[in-house]
Amino acid sequence: MSNTLTKAAAKRNSGKDPYSLLAALQNGGPVVWASCLIMGLGNMLNGQLIKGLIFLAIELGVFAFLFLGEGMDYIKLLPSLGDREMQEVWNDDKGIYEYVMGDQSQLILLYGIAALCIIALLVFVWQMAVRSGYKAQTMKRNGEKVLGFVDDFKTLFDENIHKLLMILPTAAIAVFTILPLLYMMSMAFTDYSKDNNTLVLFNWVGLDNFKALFSSTNAIGKQFGDVLTWTLIWAFFATFLNFFLGTFVAIIINRKTIKLKGLWRGCLSLTIAIPQFVSLMIIRSMLMPQGIINRMLLDSGLIDTALPFFSNATWARVAVIVINCWVGIPYTIMQVTGILQNIPAEQYEAATIDGANAVQQFMNITLPYMIFVLTPYIITQFTGNINNFNVIYLLTRGEPLQIGNTAGDTDLLVTWLYKLTVDQQKYNMGAVIGIFTFVVLAVVSLVTYRSSGSYKDEEAFK
Amino acid sequence: MAKKSEGGMKAKRLTADIITYIFLSIMCVVWLLPFFWVIMQSFRDGIGQFISTFLPEKYTLKNYIALFTDFTTINFPRMFMNTFFVACCSCVISTFFVLAVSFSLSRVKWKMRKPYMNTAMVITLFPGFMSMVAVYFILKALGMxxxxxxxxxxxxxxxSGAGVGFHVMKGYMDTIPKSLDEAAMIDGCTRWQVFTKITLPLCKPMIVYQIITSFMGPWMDFVFAKVIAGTKSQYWTVSIGLFNMLEKEYVEVWFVRFCAGAVLISIPISILYLMTQKCYQEAMGGAVKG
Structure with a gap:
């Protein structure tokens, strides 16, 4: 009877994983059901003692952390984020006031989220344990050989090698990328900021910070629109000026009659080889009011007063875009040169026979081909420029800063995020800005990528 | 008539060439001038950031010597060793991570493969230091x-983030024919042996590229180091050190030394960079053929 049942189940699940969680719960029987509570029981009773014990140890470990350790305390405090302030308590024995540590919301939030993640992990291991117990039981019942611990371990070097290889990188990403992101994102819903004097104890405030971002009365909100606009303008010019100027230079170097091609490219690509922060700091020093560029211009009598590279908003904005060209054009040249050489020569020959001139050839052959091939590159450049911390921070540090503002006139969303968190400790608003930067990036890359030729028609130029 | 127009064409082409050469020369000057200026400044005898002449009036090696002898405020050799140590360790770990992830994604079919790749893409869309501040809090909570x-x-x-930067390496591994793996497995190789004995040797140029790229990371970055090391100057890396040399309190004395330090750092980094380019081209040019 039970045999026909399993067969029926196997038939129903044919094509799918026969050892899914659902199948295990439906057809597992008492032992598998019991192993839902005592993880690993199914394995232990079916010849996989060590594997079962490992599952059990994980379960016990997590429960010990939650109930004997502090895990559950932090989860319980998570809704309020703690409200005990630091207190002075009179110690009669010593005759002094002693300080009793109060709650620290920041730690409660961190440990609370970490504890929730550990519970999620336990659920994941739990379903693994149930399925694995069911599998061992089914195999034993069908008379197949149940893999012992050593053999099971050996599969980690063969068909399960991905488990062995992925565990460390994934754990590192989970702990040092995903957990911090969740932590930071949750800060966007609190009032964790130096402004409210809530650096120790803070509370959930729901969507207030997002409302503040769009209200013109808030110190952050009144600048958000400006900074977002400037970020997009910057990313647009930084990307497309680099692309077109770089392409132009690459094309003229690529002309048949030009000699010493390697030398020209080599000179221009030296800026890539030199660490970016070094060259940017040098340029900053050169552009200072008393820097060498202003000095030379003043001495030659071309100008009377120093050019306000860092004190006038327009000058500063143009300056960062121009200097970004200086940094970025060599990269474009390197990218474009290879692609130019890949364009089939017959296309140009045919065009010449048809009487097309150089400009027409460029517009109808070179440009479409390059846009097609380079769209992913341009998108990466664009998103990279939205996130371009180095150029802005090292060149202008976001200056000029108007009095009363938190963001300077050349600040991008990312440098603003940096200032709000690291310098000004307005963590809640910093987190909101971070989330918006993500939204902007996601929208820009999805929209452009989906409407690009290389996505719609992969075969166009093949 | 025909001859004349040919001559006209030639003249036209010649003018175009001359204009191009002039244009390229100007560009090269603009691109190289700042570096030339820094090299000259690093040999300048004197102090201060602002000077009245483009080239120094007196030349000296003092600045280079001071970098390695004057430890009163900024200890350049120590910063160099800090960065070197951190770079060596992190380059070993990241290279292993990248290889492990790329191999798993490229050669093994498993259920969470696509979700993993999508998650990695989403993660890269978040601004890097949005998580950085949180990482700092976590490290602080761990007492680190x-x-x-x-x-x-x-x-x-x-x-730690190396596992999401697998694209180049995975792309390269994808070009290695699957038939090689299958043949080896028919001969009794485990996948581990395929990984160590077939895939890794075939990826050699790409592995060198990866090693150098991750080695260069700590030399180029200054944001993470600044947040984590902060004002504890004995743990500064080269980039924060150089950054701080231009801060108000140091710049008067340290500007010329900054130039010397910049030159000293740029030389090995540019050599390493040129090596990565060579490896990359080698890898792309000599992709394994089926």
Whole structure:
């Protein structure tokens, strides 16, 4: 009877994983059901003692952390984020006031989220344990050989090698990328900021910070629109000026009659080889009011007063875009040169026979081909420029800063995020800005990528 | 008539060439001038950031010597060794991570493969230091922002995210024919042996590229190091050190030394960079053929 049942189940699940969680719960029987509570029981009773014990140890470990350790305390405090302030308590024995540590919301939030993640992990291991117990039981019942611990371990070097290889990188990403992101994102819903004097104890405030971002009365909100606009303008010019100027230079170097091609490219690509922060700091020093560029211009009598590279908003904005060209054009040249050489020569020959001139050839052959091939590159450049911390921070540090503002006139969303968190400790608003930067990036890359030729028609130029 | 127009064409082409050469020369001057200026400044005898002449009036080696002898405020050799140590450790870890992830994604079919790749894409869309501040809090909660543990924190920062930067390596591994793996497995190789004995040797140029790229990370970055090491100057890396040399309190004395330091750092980094380019081209040019 039970045999026909399993067969029926196997038939129903044919094509799918026969050892899914659902199948295990439906057809597992008492032992598998019991192993839902005592993880690993199914394995232990079916010849996989060590594997079962490992599952059990994980379960016990997590429960010990939650109930004997502090895990559950932090989860319980998570809704309020703690409200005990630091207190002075009179110690009669010593005759002094002693300080009793109060709650620290920041730690409660961190440990609370970490504890929730550990519970999620336990659920994941739990379903693994149930399925694995069911599998061992089914195999034993069908008379197949149940893999012992050593053999099971050996599969980690063969068909399960991905488990062995992925565990460390994934754990590192989970702990040092995903957990911090969740932590930071949750800060966007609190009032964790130096402004409210809530650096120790803070509370959930729901969507207030997002409302503040769009209200013109808030110190952050009144600048958000400006900074977002400037970020997009910057990313647009930084990307497309680099692309077109770089392409132009690459094309003229690529002309048949030009000699010493390697030398020209080599000179221009030296800026890539030199660490970016070094060259940017040098340029900053050169552009200072008393820097060498202003000095030379003043001495030659071309100008009377120093050019306000860092004190006038327009000058500063143009300056960062121009200097970004200086940094970025060599990269474009390197990218474009290879692609130019890949364009089939017959296309140009045919065009010449048809009487097309150089400009027409460029517009109808070179440009479409390059846009097609380079769209992913341009998108990466664009998103990279939205996130371009180095150029802005090292060149202008976001200056000029108007009095009363938190963001300077050349600040991008990312440098603003940096200032709000690291310098000004307005963590809640910093987190909101971070989330918006993500939204902007996601929208820009999805929209452009989906409407690009290389996505719609992969075969166009093949 | 025909001859004349040919001559006209030639003249036209010649003018175009001359204009191009002039244009390229100007560009090269603009691109190289700042570097030339810094090299000259690093030999300048004197102090201060602002000078009245483009080239120094007196030349000296003092600045280079001072970098290696004057430890009163900024200890350049120590910063160099800090960065070197962190770079070595994090480059070993990140290279292993990248290889492991790329191999798993490229050669093994498993259920969470696509979800993993999508998650990696989403993660890269978040601004890098949105998580950085949180990473700092986590490291602080773990007690790793004091004393020598700062090195460990820095290594973690530079290498922990390596698992999402698999694209180049995975793309390269995808070009290795699957038939090689299958043949080896028919001969009785385990996948581990395929990984160590077939895939890794075939990826050699790409592995060198990866090693150098991740080695260069800590030399180029200054944001993470600045947040984690902060004002504890004995744990500064080269980039924060150079950054701080231009801060108000140091710049008067340290500007010329900054130039010397910049030159000293740029030389090995540019050599390493040129090596990565060579490896990359070698890898792309000599992709394994079926």
């Amino acid at each position: 922002t004091e004393g020598d543990k700062i090195y460990l924190s820095l290594i973690i920062c530079y290498s």
